[in-house]
Amino acid sequence: MEDDTAFDGLAEDDLMDDAEVDTMVRESIVAAIGDNQFAHNKIDSWSNNIVEGCLKRLAAMNKPFKYIVTTNLTQKAGAGLHAASCARWNEKTDGKLTVQWENNTMIVLVTVYWLAV
Numbered sequence: 001m002e003d004d005t006a007f008d009g010l011a012e013d014d015l016m017d018d019a020e021v022d023t024m025v026r027e028s029i030v031a032a033i034g035d036n037q038f039a040h041n042k043i044d045s046w047s048n049n050i051v052e053g054c055l056k057r058l059a060a061m062n063k064p065f066k067y068i069v070t071t072n073l074t075q076k077a078g079a080g081l082h083a084a085s086c087a088r089w090n091e092k093t094d095g096k097l098t099v100q101w102e103n104n105t106m107i108v109l110v111t112v113y114w115l116a117v
Contacts, residue, residue, distance in 0.1 A: 007092050008116070014063050016114050018097050021058075025099040025110045028053030038075045038105035047071050050110060058112070068113040076105055083109055090116060 007015060032049035036042070051069045058067045074081055085096065093116035101108045 008090055010064065010093055010116060015093065016063065016065065016095060018095075020061075021097045021112055021114075022099055024057040025054055025097070025112060026101060028057060029099075029101045029108055029110065033103075033106075033108070035103070037103070040075075043073055047073055050108070054110065054112060058114075063114075064117050065114040066117055068115075070111045072109040074107050076102065076107055081107055081109065083111070085111065087113065 028050050031053055032046050036046075050071045050073075054069045055067060058065075058069075072081070072083060083098070087094075087096065089095075094114060096111060096113045098109060098111045101110070
């Protein structure tokens with residue numbers, strides 16, 4: 001009989017799938033921003049809606065993880081946008097994914113971290 005808990009107590013089905021997380025993040029961004037153009041007065045609302053949408057979708061997966069979602073939203077103005085992060089965790093179960101989405105007036109970076117509980 002094969003061991004279902006080969007990943008530090010988690011079954012393989014409990015592990016996160018990067019492609020699934022990427023899709024959830026993109027769906028949350030599109031739901032929040034749609035085809036709107038950059039508007040400074042909407043940044044707070046869009047940012048909150050993106051992270052809340054991501055967290056709702058992640059929680060609906062019912063996986064044994066805690067989640068952290070961050071977002072950076074900036075106007076496209078020819079300047080560069082750089083982001084970095086570092087963590088010390090269990091490489092077998094924990095992880096992160098950063099999604100970059102853009103339209104012709106803005107760039108959105110969303111990073112999702114998941115930590116096994």
